[in-house]
Amino acid sequence: xxxxxxxxxxxxxxxxxxxxxxxxxxxxxxxxxxxxxxxxxxxxxxxxxxxxxxxxxxxxxxxxxxxxxxxxxxxxxxxxxxxxxxxxxxxxxxxxxxxxxxxxxxxxxxxxxxxxxxxxxxxxxxxxxxxxxxxxxxxxxxxxxxxxxxxxxxxxxxxxxxxxxxxxxxxxxxxxxxxxxxxxxxxxxxxxxxxxxxxxxxxxxxxxxxxxxxxxxxxxxxxxxxxxxxxxxxxxxxxxxxxxxxxxx
Numbered sequence: 001x002x003x004x005x006x007x008x009x010x011x012x013x014x015x016x017x018x019x020x021x022x023x024x025x026x027x028x029x030x031x032x033x034x035x036x037x038x039x040x041x042x043x044x045x046x047x048x049x050x051x052x053x054x055x056x057x058x059x060x061x062x063x064x065x066x067x068x069x070x071x072x073x074x075x076x077x078x079x080x081x082x083x084x085x086x087x088x089x090x091x092x093x094x095x096x097x098x099x100x101x102x103x104x105x106x107x108x109x110x111x112x113x114x115x116x117x118x119x120x121x122x123x124x125x126x127x128x129x130x131x132x133x134x135x136x137x138x139x140x141x142x143x144x145x146x147x148x149x150x151x152x153x154x155x156x157x158x159x160x161x162x163x164x165x166x167x168x169x170x171x172x173x174x175x176x177x178x179x180x181x182x183x184x185x186x187x188x189x190x191x192x193x194x195x196x197x198x199x200x201x202x203x204x205x206x207x208x209x210x211x212x213x214x215x216x217x218x219x220x221x222x223x224x225x226x227x228x229x230x231x232x233x234x235x236x237x238x239x240x241x242x243x244x245x246x247x248x249x
Contacts, residue, residue, distance in 0.1 A: 034049040043114075043115065050119070059243070062087065085236060090242075091243070134156045135211065135228060136210075136212070172227075173198045198227060204233075210237070
């Protein structure tokens, strides 16, 4: 289902209308964020729009990149296995998801957080019993000051409340304000993030889920997973709302 024009296209409406619309979603839940109709449930997404989201049907079990058919892993993960054991990312970063997530990160659609947490929680719930704690991908303090919040942390806190899991935040640091990952290939992203994270906690024997909003190449999750394993974790997996499909050769 295509998004209405005012939901997916840039516009120049006065900021007061943006704030009023955001307030509307906070005060009047049960209206679909995609079609603007009543959702018919205590959830800001109707069943039809939820079904029409870009759900990933077949994916690499290690990095969650969409695959045309079931396989032990994608070529990249089979050639160079990542530090994390698996990735759970139920949707592809395209269509409605690629339109709404950036707006949420800019603070335009605060009610979307409840939707994203609910969608992700429902799909990782079967694995939650094997996880000891959640570790959101941290932002550097300068980036967080610019944005005003850390979207990965907000997701993790919501998931923790839904699934009854503790969330580790303060001892997990982004020690370097790395350059933007945009435009970098997978190898360059890994180099850019090498040594960017530090975990000042004893995670001996823990099964940890790293939480992020979108997995692009997996380089960020890989760098944080390495730091978590160095802190003693026994196993690390990745939970994310969406996975960016790999470009076709």
